[in-house]
Amino acid sequence: MFKRASSAVVVCLGFLVVDPTAGRAQSNAEPLTEADVLGQAGALEPAARAALTAARLRGARAGIGLAPNPRIGWERQQTFDPNAQSQDVIQLALPIDLSGRRRAARALADADLSLAEAGEAVGTLDASALALQRFYEVLALQRQVDVRVQSLEVLAEAERVVQARESAGDAAGYEGMRLRLERRRADSRLGQLRATLQARSVELSRQLGLPERPFGGDFDVDAPTLDAALSKARLERPELAALESFRGHAERAARAARTAWLPTFELTAGYNRQFAPAGHGYTIGAEITLPFFDHGQGEAGEARGAAAASEQWTLAVGRQVDAAVRGRHAELQALLETRARFAEGAAEEADVLVRAVLAAYREGEQRLIEWLDARRAAIEIADRAIELDLAVRLADVALRAAMGTL
Numbered sequence: 001m002f003k004r005a006s007s008a009v010v011v012c013l014g015f016l017v018v019d020p021t022a023g024r025a026q027s028n029a030e031p032l033t034e035a036d037v038l039g040q041a042g043a044l045e046p047a048a049r050a051a052l053t054a055a056r057l058r059g060a061r062a063g064i065g066l067a068p069n070p071r072i073g074w075e076r077q078q079t080f081d082p083n084a085q086s087q088d089v090i091q092l093a094l095p096i097d098l099s100g101r102r103r104a105a106r107a108l109a110d111a112d113l114s115l116a117e118a119g120e121a122v123g124t125l126d127a128s129a130l131a132l133q134r135f136y137e138v139l140a141l142q143r144q145v146d147v148r149v150q151s152l153e154v155l156a157e158a159e160r161v162v163q164a165r166e167s168a169g170d171a172a173g174y175e176g177m178r179l180r181l182e183r184r185r186a187d188s189r190l191g192q193l194r195a196t197l198q199a200r201s202v203e204l205s206r207q208l209g210l211p212e213r214p215f216g217g218d219f220d221v222d223a224p225t226l227d228a229a230l231s232k233a234r235l236e237r238p239e240l241a242a243l244e245s246f247r248g249h250a251e252r253a254a255r256a257a258r259t260a261w262l263p264t265f266e267l268t269a270g271y272n273r274q275f276a277p278a279g280h281g282y283t284i285g286a287e288i289t290l291p292f293f294d295h296g297q298g299e300a301g302e303a304r305g306a307a308a309a310s311e312q313w314t315l316a317v318g319r320q321v322d323a324a325v326r327g328r329h330a331e332l333q334a335l336l337e338t339r340a341r342f343a344e345g346a347a348e349e350a351d352v353l354v355r356a357v358l359a360a361y362r363e364g365e366q367r368l369i370e371w372l373d374a375r376r377a378a379i380e381i382a383d384r385a386i387e388l389d390l391a392v393r394l395a396d397v398a399l400r401a402a403m404g405t406l
Contacts, residue, residue, distance in 0.1 A: 031216025032205070037135045038406060040208040041128035050123025054116040061113050065106025068095040068264075084276055091270030091283055099264065100256035104299040107253035111246045111306060118242030125238070129401040133394055134204045138215050140390040141197040147382045148190040154375065155183050182372055219389035221396045223336060226329050229403055233325045236404030239317050247310040253303035260296020264289045321402070328399035335395050339388040 041047060071093040078086040159179055205212045224232070234240060266287040273280045400406050 031214045032135075032210065033216055034132060034135065036210065037131045037204075037208065038128050040210055041131045041406075042124055043209045044127035044131060044207060046130070047120075047124040047127035050120040054113070054120040057109075057113045057116045061106075061109040064109040065102040067102070068097060070094045085274070086276065087272060087274040089270055089272050089283055091268055093266055093268045096265040096267065098259075099262035099296060100259035101296055101299050103256035104253045104260060104296075104303050107249045107256060108299075108302060108306065111249035111253065114242045114245040114249060118238040121238035121242075125401050125404060125406055128406040129397055131204065131208065132397045132406070134200065135215065136217070136219070136390055136393045136397070138197065138200050138204060139217050139219075140386050141193060141200065142215060143386050143389075144383065145190065145193050145197055147379060147386070148186060148193060151375065151379055152183065152186055152190065155179065155186060158375075159183070178372075219393045221332070221336065221392055223329070223332050223396070223399075226326065229325050229329050229399065230322065232405060233321050233403045237321050238404060240314075240321060243310065243314040243317055247307070247314065250303060250306035250310050254300075254307045257296060257300035257303040260299045261291055263291050324402040325399070328395065328402045332392070332395040332399050335388070335392045339392055342385065342388055 042051070073091050073093070075089045075091070076086065077089075159176070201215065202212060268283065268285040268287070270283040271280070272283050397406070
């Protein structure tokens with residue numbers, strides 16, 4: 001198990017510590033969390049499209065494999081003079097289908113529906129992973145903004161030092177100009193990051209159908225063992241459960257299709273009323289369809305093909321899930337180790353460097369350019385820590401998606 005050494009990006013820039021909550025306007029609104037994102041992921045387009053397909057098949061399946069409807073009809077026969085007569089016949093027809101066609105069709109519809117419902121679940125998983133990726137990218141941007149806000153405060157401290165040295169005649173005027181240019185560059189970088197942060201925050205909130213509010217979360221990750229991840233994937237991945245269901249329905253369809261050759265019958269019965277000469281009676285009849293040409297070849301072939309191919313399909317999907325979990329798990333472990341090695345002393349060394357160079361500059365032992373270089377190195381360390389945090393979190397999201405636990 002690996003867990004990040006601290007719960008926030010901690011990089012000292014001069015005399016200030018970069019706090020992930022610093023530089024953001026305070027708000028009474030509850031922050032948008034990962035749970036909120038997952039709860040609304042179904043609103044994203046991939047999930048909605050997959051849900052539409054499943055809903056259509058679910059509705060269509062209700063009308064597949066039903067018994068044929070009975071029919072009722074009326075017939076009038078009339079002849080004219082010189083032997084005028086007429087009769088009315090009211091007749092009821094009852095089709096009887098003893099073959100396995102309807103059962104086979106229903107079982108195949110159930111098989112297709114199980115795959116569509118799995119596609120709906122996978123679509124939600126994909127949408128959840130996409131939404132979480134964007135969510136954590138926004139969190140990383142928020143922390144980059146925090147770094148720049150704190151660095152501007154450090155620049156203000158440096159400006160006071162430069163002004164004091166210029167007043168004492170220990171520094172040339174161009175150093176103040178150089179520092180003002182650095183502040184202008186830092187201001188523009190902060191403005192750009194804030195614009196990007198605002199755009200992505202609004203975009204994700206709108207896509208999820210949520211009100212705009214601050215994003216809250218962290219980059220701490222507890223990685224499962226590989227065996228636990230594989231075991232969880234076998235239980236949670238919707239494709240695997242759906243394929244087991246598909247196989248069962250396909251085999252049921254194949255069994256039903258064995259009697260698809262049986263003919264259909266139709267029984268008719270009715271009341272016959274005759275006029276001139278007057279009289280009444282009944283009608284009765286029977287009809288059988290002779291299966292000379294169509295004797296259920298299509299239903300039987302489709303059912304047998306689905307049952308035969310489902311086993312190989314299940315094996316292929318199982319290997320695919322296994323490979324995805326192993327690959328994502330290996331990536332997460334490697335990134336966690338990389339982050340842990342980077343976190344060992346990087347922030348402290350950057351802080352010591354910036355403090356030492358600024359102190360040396362105050363005493364006239366270093367030039368301003370050395371301090372600016374040290375400050376930029378500290379910002380790069382902070383940015384790299386944020387990059388690693390984001391990479392770890394995205395790898396964790398990818399692993400959870402591969403396991404089917406989002």
